[in-house]
Amino acid sequence: MLAFVALAAAMVLTALLAVLFPLLRRSQRPLQRGEDLAVLADGLRELDAQLAAGDVGAAEHERARLELQRQALHAGQAAQARARSSQQANWAVALATAVVLPLLAIGVYLTVGQPGAIHPSAPAARSASTGAAPHVQDDAAVAALQARLARDGGDAEGWVLLARSYYQMGRIDDALSAYGKATQLSSDNADLWVEYANTLAIAQQRDLSGEPTRMVQRALEIDPNNFNALAFAGLAAFQQNDRTAALAHWQKLKALLPADTEDARRIDSLIARARGQAPAAPLAASAQAAKQTGDATIRGTVTLDERLRSQVAAADTLFIFARASDGPPMPLAAVRTRASGWPVSFTLDDSSAMAPEMRLSRFAQVSVVARVSRLGTPAAQPGDIEGRVEQVALGSKEVRIVLDRVVER
Template identity: 25%
Template sequence: MSFAFWGLTIAMSIAAIGIVAIPLFSGKPRFSAATLLPSVLIPLIALGIYSKLGSPDALSVNGARADRSQVSTNSGNSGQSNKGTASVASLVNGLKERLEQEPNDADGWILLARSYEHIGSRAEAIAAYNNAKSLGKTDPTLDKSLSGETPAQEQVVLVTGPSLRGRVALAPDVAAQVQPSDTVFIFAKETAAQRMPLLALRKPASELPMTFELTDAQAMVPGSHIADYEKLVVTVRISRSGMAGDTLNGFEVSSKPVSPLAGEEILLLIEGNSSGDLPTGGPNNE
């Protein structure tokens, strides 16, 4: 184990103990949930991140990137509690950066969703949990706590914001090999070779041929917006295992670069040796 990891954990534990000890020596031993919560959560989250990902590198935070992806914290806590929450936020940002390099770690996304939920960052928790679900991983507790209607401001984006929409169809020879229980993954990247999808959607193969729409609601990175990208490539993949990294018999197709602002329909036909998209208005398998 890394000396840096244990040094950070011990330092944070001492800080957490100080949060509780200072009121005792001041003669005002008044405790509240806001005072005690950091002393418990800080060491637990630190150890949880280590045990789940198996490397203290998950705790490393790139300063410049952390500044761009700060985790929101509740403003009603005391000054001491805010310091503890900020330390937890640093750990969470470190885990987020780790997952950007290893996006297929479903357990890591679950841990990130739980961590975001603990510090009150609901939108980020939902996005992280959606990533886990796209990899076939679910959690009953998160299902319950993160369920609910989309916030009003996100609904406006869904209705009026830019999007990538289209239709997925199967060639007859492919349709004969696809089962209703298979999974269809639809995701968008800046290039087809990019590892981390920017947007992702998961649907059952029983809905084929199907229509789709990718919006900010399917963002894999919290805070990212589809309008920030000039052009994106949409890829459709069939998976029998339900895991995003698995492709059934090479059944995958990618579009040409498309502008999210163009509003054009993307028609994707999956063939045995498919490599591109159909022109708008092209044939389908109905």
């Protein structure tokens, strides 16, 4: 009997070694990040080549480079999470096999004495964790970036990425703090100062007076021909009813823009308003009736074309805004939310107006645009997904926008 038991135990041990050795050996392999790093390096080299060739501007180059770094950060964390999950799963299987199989083979117990020691729900929990919502994974990436910057706070680009991430999450105060760190480390970046000023203006109910205006002036000192700085400086002056200064900034911007473009035509409209030559559009009868009933709003839904669904992540930002059909580029009203939960309902009204003369309620008809931004910035970038509806009347309640077009370069 003893010989039989010893032989059976030896056979079980041999079988266990044959099964467990390769299983545990696989779980100990190091993370393979070479391919991810190579992809990142190739992407950065391609961006640098495009910048050197003049195919992209400095601002677009910076945004694209930061997006590549963010994707690399997510990929690295996802790889680590998968590796940890795989290692834990392999050890769990090994432990269960090493304990349960000998007990069953030898027949010492008719049943497992402590079934609670084995948790069938654990694999399901791990599976659920790997399928966590994208915004949870994104929040984890932001937390990891924050921790890294706490250890090494000298990375200006990291602070910019953190600021933009906070902005996308609606954490405006944290975004402002991160922008402050970034501008301390990169004080000669005009676009960064404009981005900082815009975020501060949003925190101030879209008021550009005071510190935002000083930030924009700082940007113009660095780069007197910066498009964004000139546009914001003109808007800041327009908010303060300084039409002379607004006209000067916008006229300079117009001279820098290519002729016969949409941007040039919109700047023409701004210049006309600064000159007092473009009064607010007269309200149509239906819009006037909407105002009289107190319904100076536009409501509707945004849906995503099925063909483009794979190109949108739940962590992306959805901007919805109304713009004068033949007027300036700044939104008359805008909302910002996550690009998930389709269809997305929206309401536009006067609450987001940046200038008294540029309120939604002052226009009879507008264009309503919806745009999914991967970088979380309102300005359209290549790869963003957009949809629009033209000639929308004030008071409309069933506007339907389909995101069906990818923004090209």
